[in-house]
Each structure stands twice: as C-alpha cells, then as structure tokens.
Amino acid sequence: MTARIPTLDIRRFDTDREAFVAELGAAYRQWGFAGISGHGIPQAQIDGAYEVFKAFFALPEETKKRYHVAGGGGARGYTAFGVETAKGAKHFDLKEFWHIGREIPDDSKYREVMPPNLWPTEVPGFREHGYGLYQTLDALGSKVLSALALHIGLPENYFADKTDVGNSILRPIHYPPITADDIPNVRAGAHEDINLITLLVGASAAGLEVRSQQGEWVPFTSEADTIVVNIGDMLQRLTNHVYPSTTHRVTNPPGEAARKPRYSVPFFLHPNPDFVIDVLPSTVTADNPSRYPEPITAQGYLEERLREIKLK
Known part of the structure; x- marks a missing residue:
C-alpha cells in the first residue's frame, strides 16, 4: 500500500499551533509536498479566475502571440505551446501558459528585473x-x-521581510487535448520547482505525480477544496535539504481522457530579488554538513535556472 501525501487543515495553525507545525514539518521532510485545506479561499474566487484564464487560452493563436514578450524569458505575458522543456529532457512540455507578476511602482529598485504586467x-x-x-x-x-x-x-x-516584494509568479496553464497516441512528450516532464514554495489551486484533472524517496511515482490528485503546496529548490538550498524539493511531473492520461484539455494554476512564491540564499546555520549538523558553501542571490539563481529550462 503506497503511503499517502498528507493533507492538513491550516486553521490548526491558529488553534493547535505546536502540533500543526510538527505535522506540517514532518510532511515536508518526507515528501516535500502537502495538501492544505481550510485555507478560506472562496470556491467562487477560484472558479472566476479559471473562467477568465480559459477564455484567454481559447483566443486565436495570433491574438495570444501578441502578448508574448520577446527576450523576456516568459517573465510576463504569454508563452506559447512547445517552448518550456524540463531540465535535461529531450522533448518540450505539452502546454502553453501566462505569467502574472507582482505589481510594483515604476520607481521600485526591483523594476529592472520585475517588469510590468500585461493584461489581455x-x-x-x-x-x-x-x-x-x-x-x-x-x-x-x-x-x-x-x-x-x-x-x-x-x-x-x-x-x-524577505518575500514582501518577492518576484512571485501566478501561472495559468493550458494543456491542450492530446490527439496522437504515441508521442514522446508529456504534459510536464519530471522537474523540481525553482522558487521557495509553490501553491497549486484547483487543477482540473488528474495527472500530477510525485516521486517518493523510494523512487516510486505517487499520484496526488487533491480534493476540490485542497491546495497542493510543495517545496522549491530555493527553500531546499536555504534549509540545506531539510525540506526536499521533490521531483514531480504531469502525466498524459490514458484513452479518451487525453482528448480533454487540462488547466492548472500554480503560484510560485519567490523571495525578493536581492535576497541572498545562504544555508541557514540551524540546518547544518554533523549528519547534514553544508552542501552549498557559496551563497547566491535569488535573482541570480532564477536566471541560472531559466536558461536550463529553455525560457532564456
């Protein structure tokens, strides 16, 4: 029997803090993933967002491509089908997506690396x-x-104060229907996320799989009211792998299910661009010596990784 990735009610952070923190920490140490329920986000808000995202992806290709920012690394606006490729993968992912970033004033010190949003x-x-x-x-x-x-x-x-102007991204994704049976591509190749944590709200179909520490692929389709939250590489590095950034993928469904589109909306929570990712002393022990002697800024790390996944 495969172990299940835990789902925890975040309301317990206010009512049963010590136990909740211990259980959440244990889930992330083992899986790098957890489900979060009791989050209080109205279903109507989630549904309303999905409706406008689906309406955008239904627009003609030439219309959508007007919102592509050449040379922008996909940081804002539209990235077309067939561009993003998981690190080390031979084949591109079967998806198109849009990026919404943080709204900041034009005179912000981060404006150079956090461009204005585009709105269709x-x-x-x-x-x-x-x-x-x-x-x-x-x-x-x-x-x-x-x-x-x-x-x-x-x-x-x-x-x-390390994430209050974080270069975080909301990414509505459209995985179009798959019309051929023998393609080598998958909807999203096995990968780890770049950021601190990722919050995935309301994926419209099964397909997310998480690789356990034993190397087994474990499906994780959350209940309707659960948000999937996972650790990214920046937090793994900051915590010296106490919190692992777990490999995950989105598989192609079998048979007729593949002929239906899939939509999902992850939120990639990033630190402020000038935050220095340096191993926290509290996570260094005799059994877990520091794995990263060289610190790096969040922006430097982001740019390094965007090149690896073919967005820059």
Missing part, C-alpha cells in the same frame, strides 16, 4: 480575477512559510 484586453475581468488570486495565494503562502520557519527554529516572521 480581449478578456473582461482578466486583471481583476488574475491579480486577485495572486494576492490571495501570496497571503496563504506567507502563512505556510511562517509554520515552516517555526518548525526549523526560526522566528515566525522570518520570511516576512
């Missing part, structure tokens, strides 16, 4: 729904980081 005028409500969901998931992610900070002996608010 063809889809009424896209900005309102898209950025509304961005802000909601940003707040939920901050709460998860507070619990993880406590679990490794840091102050609850450790991440607050």
Whole structure:
C-alpha cells in the first residue's frame, strides 16, 4: 500500500499551533509536498479566475502571440505551446501558459528585473480575477512559510521581510487535448520547482505525480477544496535539504481522457530579488554538513535556472 501525501487543515495553525507545525514539518521532510485545506479561499474566487484564464487560452493563436514578450524569458505575458522543456529532457512540455507578476511602482529598485504586467484586453475581468488570486495565494503562502520557519527554529516572521516584494509568479496553464497516441512528450516532464514554495489551486484533472524517496511515482490528485503546496529548490538550498524539493511531473492520461484539455494554476512564491540564499546555520549538523558553501542571490539563481529550462 503506497503511503499517502498528507493533507492538513491550516486553521490548526491558529488553534493547535505546536502540533500543526510538527505535522506540517514532518510532511515536508518526507515528501516535500502537502495538501492544505481550510485555507478560506472562496470556491467562487477560484472558479472566476479559471473562467477568465480559459477564455484567454481559447483566443486565436495570433491574438495570444501578441502578448508574448520577446527576450523576456516568459517573465510576463504569454508563452506559447512547445517552448518550456524540463531540465535535461529531450522533448518540450505539452502546454502553453501566462505569467502574472507582482505589481510594483515604476520607481521600485526591483523594476529592472520585475517588469510590468500585461493584461489581455480581449478578456473582461482578466486583471481583476488574475491579480486577485495572486494576492490571495501570496497571503496563504506567507502563512505556510511562517509554520515552516517555526518548525526549523526560526522566528515566525522570518520570511516576512524577505518575500514582501518577492518576484512571485501566478501561472495559468493550458494543456491542450492530446490527439496522437504515441508521442514522446508529456504534459510536464519530471522537474523540481525553482522558487521557495509553490501553491497549486484547483487543477482540473488528474495527472500530477510525485516521486517518493523510494523512487516510486505517487499520484496526488487533491480534493476540490485542497491546495497542493510543495517545496522549491530555493527553500531546499536555504534549509540545506531539510525540506526536499521533490521531483514531480504531469502525466498524459490514458484513452479518451487525453482528448480533454487540462488547466492548472500554480503560484510560485519567490523571495525578493536581492535576497541572498545562504544555508541557514540551524540546518547544518554533523549528519547534514553544508552542501552549498557559496551563497547566491535569488535573482541570480532564477536566471541560472531559466536558461536550463529553455525560457532564456
């Protein structure tokens, strides 16, 4: 019997903090993944966002491509089908996507690396729904980081001033219907995420699989009211692998299910661009010596990884 990835009610952070933090920390140490329920995000907000995202992806190709930013590494706007390729993979992923970033003033010191958002005028409500969901998931992610900070002996608010202008991304994804049976590509090749944590809200179909520490692929299709939250490479590096960034993928469904599109909306929570990712002293022990003697800024690390996945 395959072990199940735990789902935990985040309301317990306020009512049963010590036990919740211990259970959440244990889930992430083992899996790098957990389900978060009791998050309080109204289903109507999630549904409204999905509706505008689906409306955008249904637009003609030439319309969508007007929102591609040449040379932008996919940081904002539209990235077409057949571009992103998982690190080390031979074949591109079967998806197209859009990126919404943080709204910051033009005179911000981060403007050079955090460009303004694009908003498709063809889809009424896209900005309102898209950025509304961005802000909601940003707040939920901050709460998860507070619990993880406590679990490794840091102050609850450790991440607050390190992510308040984080270069975080909301990524609505469309996986079109698969019309051929023998293609070598998959919807999303096996990969790890770049950022601190990822929050995945309301994926419309099964397909997400997580590789266990024993090397087994474990399906993780969450309940409707559960948000999947996983550790990214930046947090793995910061915590000296106490929290593993687990390999995961989105498989192609069998038979007729492959003829249906799949939509998902991950939120990639990043630190502020100038945050220095340096192994936390509290995570270095005799059994777990520091794996990263050289610190790196969040922006430097991001650019390195974007080149590896063919976005830069």
